[in-house]
Amino acid sequence: MAKIKGAIVVDVEKCKGCEVCVISCPTHVISMTKDVNGKGYHYAYMENSDACTGCTNCAIVCPDGVISVYKIKVDA
Amino acid sequence: MKELKLMKGNEAFAEGTIRAGADAYFGYPITPQSEVLEYLMAVRPYETTGMVVLQAESEIAAINMVYGGASCGKRVLTSSSSPGISLKQEGISYLAGAELPCIILNVVRGGPGLGTIQPSQSDYFQSVKGGGHGDYKCIVLAPSSVQEMYDFPKLGFELAFKYRNPVLILSDGIIGQMMEKVYLDEPTPRWSEEEVIKNSPWATTGKVVDRERNIITSLILEASIQEKHVIKLYEKYKVIEENEIRYETFQCEDAEYLFVAYGSSARICQKAVQILREKGIKAGLLRPITLLPYPKKAINDLSKQIKSIVVVEMSMGQMVEDVMLAVECKIPVNHYGRTGGVIPSPKEVADFMMQKIKGE
Amino acid sequence: MQISTKDIIKPENLVYTKTKLLTDTPLSYCPGCGHGTANRIVMEVLDEMGVQDKTIGIAPVGCSVLAYNFMNVDMIQAAHGRAPAVATAVKRVFPDKFVFTYQGDGDLAAIGTAETIHACNRGENITIIFVNNGIYGMTGGQMAPTTLPNMKSSTSPYGRDVEIMGHPLRITELVAQLPGTYFVSRQAVHTPAAVRKAKKAVRKAFENQKLNKGLSFVEIVSNCNSGWKMTPNDSNKWMEENMFPAYPLGDIKVPKDENI
Numbered sequence: 001m002a003k004i005k006g007a008i009v010v011d012v013e014k015c016k017g018c019e020v021c022v023i024s025c026p027t028h029v030i031s032m033t034k035d036v037n038g039k040g041y042h043y044a045y046m047e048n049s050d051a052c053t054g055c056t057n058c059a060i061v062c063p064d065g066v067i068s069v070y071k072i073k074v075d076a
Numbered sequence: 077m078k079e080l081k082l083m084k085g086n087e088a089f090a091e092g093t094i095r096a097g098a099d100a101y102f103g104y105p106i107t108p109q110s111e112v113l114e115y116l117m118a119v120r121p122y123e124t125t126g127m128v129v130l131q132a133e134s135e136i137a138a139i140n141m142v143y144g145g146a147s148c149g150k151r152v153l154t155s156s157s158s159p160g161i162s163l164k165q166e167g168i169s170y171l172a173g174a175e176l177p178c179i180i181l182n183v184v185r186g187g188p189g190l191g192t193i194q195p196s197q198s199d200y201f202q203s204v205k206g207g208g209h210g211d212y213k214c215i216v217l218a219p220s221s222v223q224e225m226y227d228f229p230k231l232g233f234e235l236a237f238k239y240r241n242p243v244l245i246l247s248d249g250i251i252g253q254m255m256e257k258v259y260l261d262e263p264t265p266r267w268s269e270e271e272v273i274k275n276s277p278w279a280t281t282g283k284v285v286d287r288e289r290n291i292i293t294s295l296i297l298e299a300s301i302q303e304k305h306v307i308k309l310y311e312k313y314k315v316i317e318e319n320e321i322r323y324e325t326f327q328c329e330d331a332e333y334l335f336v337a338y339g340s341s342a343r344i345c346q347k348a349v350q351i352l353r354e355k356g357i358k359a360g361l362l363r364p365i366t367l368l369p370y371p372k373k374a375i376n377d378l379s380k381q382i383k384s385i386v387v388v389e390m391s392m393g394q395m396v397e398d399v400m401l402a403v404e405c406k407i408p409v410n411h412y413g414r415t416g417g418v419i420p421s422p423k424e425v426a427d428f429m430m431q432k433i434k435g436e
Numbered sequence: 437m438q439i440s441t442k443d444i445i446k447p448e449n450l451v452y453t454k455t456k457l458l459t460d461t462p463l464s465y466c467p468g469c470g471h472g473t474a475n476r477i478v479m480e481v482l483d484e485m486g487v488q489d490k491t492i493g494i495a496p497v498g499c500s501v502l503a504y505n506f507m508n509v510d511m512i513q514a515a516h517g518r519a520p521a522v523a524t525a526v527k528r529v530f531p532d533k534f535v536f537t538y539q540g541d542g543d544l545a546a547i548g549t550a551e552t553i554h555a556c557n558r559g560e561n562i563t564i565i566f567v568n569n570g571i572y573g574m575t576g577g578q579m580a581p582t583t584l585p586n587m588k589s590s591t592s593p594y595g596r597d598v599e600i601m602g603h604p605l606r607i608t609e610l611v612a613q614l615p616g617t618y619f620v621s622r623q624a625v626h627t628p629a630a631v632r633k634a635k636k637a638v639r640k641a642f643e644n645q646k647l648n649k650g651l652s653f654v655e656i657v658s659n660c661n662s663g664w665k666m667t668p669n670d671s672n673k674w675m676e677e678n679m680f681p682a683y684p685l686g687d688i689k690v691p692k693d694e695n696i
Contacts, residue, residue, distance in 0.1 A: 005439055005444055006444065006451075007441045007444040007445050009445055014462050016466075016467035016468070017467060018467040018468030018668040018669075019468070019667070019668060019669055020468050020626070020668050020669060020672070022669075023669055024627060024628050041467065046441070049441050054444075054451055056451060056452040056628075057628035058628075059452045059453075060452070060628045060631045060632065061473065061625070061626070061627060061628045061631055062472075062473070063463070063465065063467075063468060063469055063470060063471070063472030063473045063476075064462070064463050064465075064472050065454035065455075065458060065463075065472065065476050066454075067452075068450060068452060068453035068454070069450070069451050069452040069453070070444045070445045070446065070449040070450055070451060071444070071449055071451045072439070072443075072444050072449045074439050099529050100525060100528060100529050102525065128525075128528045128529060130524070130525075130528065132521065132554075133550055133551070133554035134550060136518065136521075136550075136551075137518070137521040137524075137550065137551050137554065138521075140514065140515060140518035140521035140522050140525075140551070141521050141522065141524055141525035141528075142525065143512075143514070143515070143518070143521075143522055143525070144494070144512065144514075144521065144522035144523060144524065144525030144526045144529075145525040145526070145528070145529045147512045147522070147526065148492070148525075148526055148529050148530055150529045152525065152529070166515055167515060167518070170515050174513075280492045280510035280511065280512055280526070281492075281510065281530070282488075282489045282490045282491060282492065282509075282510055282530075282533055283488055283489060283491075283508070283509050283510045284489045285489070289508055289509060289510050289511065290510045290511075291504045291510070291511050291512075291513070292511070292512040292513065293495075293504060293511075293512075293513035294513070295501060295502075295513055
């Protein structure tokens with residue numbers, strides 16, 4: 001059975017840590033880092049990367065457009 | 077061959093804009109300049125040259141439409157009269173700040189406030205000393221005939237695009253309303269889109285692959301860059317001053333007494349010169365055509381042969397200050413002004429100069 | 437089969453990234469502000485329509501005054517409230533270009549009310565994107581025409597008293613009454629579903645322009661977490677609970693000959 005696997009890449013220096021992506025992720029992939037970026041913001045990262053389906057919700061809702069989404073079909 | 081026609085000043089201006097290849101006119105009714113909009117709406121140049129004519133919802137909207145059209149590198153203009161020009165000042169400041177070429181016609185009426193619909197010249201300060209906010213200048217042309225009302229749109233566009241600067245045409249209710257014969261020249265065609273892009277590579281014409289996007293703005297948040305921008309504007313104004321001063325003299329060769337007057341007042345003074353000459357007084361007239369840049373040097377040079385000057389304005393005394401600055405206190409400068417819409421007669425102007433000569 | 441994140445992140449697997457019609461300049465909006473998303477969907481639509489070389493945008497005065505730094509199209513920065521007048525002229529001298537204004541509620545519904553209504557009433561063939569966050573964000577959270585009753589702002593510190601300060605202006609309903617508007621819609625961008633819908637409305641607005649249909653007006657009800665003094669997610673929740681009842685989402689004026 002084919003399964004969809006996704007991943008996101010966050011433009012760390014442009015992320016403002018607003019967390020809108022966190023609650024928009026249906027599979028609870030995203031958290032905010034404890035570290036901060038050059039501007040002093042905690043930034044988004046995949047804490048639970050296995051759950052990412054590449055649905056693009058996080059990227060679509062990101063006000064700063066800092067998230068890129070990748071997706072592949074894998075055979076389970 | 078030139079076509080000869082009897083026209084009102086405002087109509088001649090309107091015809092002049094069509095024949096100057098204007099792309100758009102944005103107007104709003106106000107006396108005594110409404111004939112500009114009326115003429116254009118009647119002639120419908122959008123069916124012949126493609127020139128846009130639009131009655132805006134306010135003078136403010138009209139000047140901001142000029143800002144939009146000018147941003148696109150098009151030859152655009154507006155016209156109004158004093159209270160309406162006051163409303164346009166913010167837009168004019170933006171146009172100057174963003175270095176946009178355009179023409180604004182002011183057919184001046186008496187003020188302050190709603191004032192009167194009769195002719196006046198009381199917007200001189202507003203025209204040449206700023207008007208809107210910030211460090212900027214407009215090129216200011218002062219027509220004194222219906223012919224010049226017709227000619228100045230073409231000249232105005234030339235100057236506006238040469239220097240990327242707004243050009244203000246400072247007329248008045250007499251010039252706007254009176255009828256004279258006008259020689260109409262061959263129309264200048266409107267620019268094609270290719271010509272617009274070639275003539276104004278800075279304009280917002282749509283970002284193509286081979287250039288960076290064009291941005292029209294007067295917002296510069298960084299103080300040091302804003303300062304640099306203003307200094308650049310002032311360097312431009314210096315070049316304008318070096319190259320674009322225009323004035324006319326009448327019987328100045330042997331003159332001992334000089335009138336300085338622009339627009340309608342210059343016509344009145346021309347007659348006053350004749351009256352005085354008939355009485356044996358060697359009077360002359362200098363008529364500034366550009367009020368900015370101002371013919372300071374010409375007036376200063378004449379002051380060497382002149383005993384005294386009378387500045388005639390339909391105001392309580394505005395341009396007289398520039399004449400005083402020009403003559404550097406070498407000779408007496410007197411002011412004769414009527415205001416509130418009252419037009420001085422040649423006789424009272426001549427009498428005033430006589431009194432000054434006699435030391436009364 | 438185990439697959440690592442590294443295996444997924446390859447150019448051929450890219451399904452979403454920021455449009456090239458946004459520049460790389462970091463947006464100047466506050467964290468979590470809907471303006472960023474609104475900027476992006478407008479640019480995504482223009483990108484998808486392939487009209488970058490034919491587009492001229494008008495930026496307002498307000499939080500999005502610097503939109504010209506982010507939108508990778510030719511841009512004009514207008515005086516406060518005057519964007520619809522500027523856009524009118526741009527479209528009239530360049531009828532074949534795509535012309536849009538991007539304005540906030542202070543710009544469009546207070547100082548620029550006359551320009552807005554008259555551009556709409558003339559049916560200028562332009563697109564107006566109106567971002568309504570119920571406050572003057574850029575100047576520090578003052579009361580706007582759209583501020584809700586009893587809502588606090590720096591100039592209504594005890595809440596907007598409608599007896600003294602007037603009522604919120606629903607200008608979108610107002611312009612929908614005018615014969616010149618062809619398509620009027622109110623959207624939001626605070627959830628992925630909302631963004632997808634809003635983008636469809638924006639797309640429709642520009643497609644209408646392509647077909648010379650008249651003025652399309654898309655309001656985007658948005659948050660101002662800084663001005664409202666909330667976290668971004670809290671402000672979005674507050675927006676759903678308070679702004680949406682006053683500014684209900686959905687199409688307000690749909691062309692008769694179409695089903696959306």
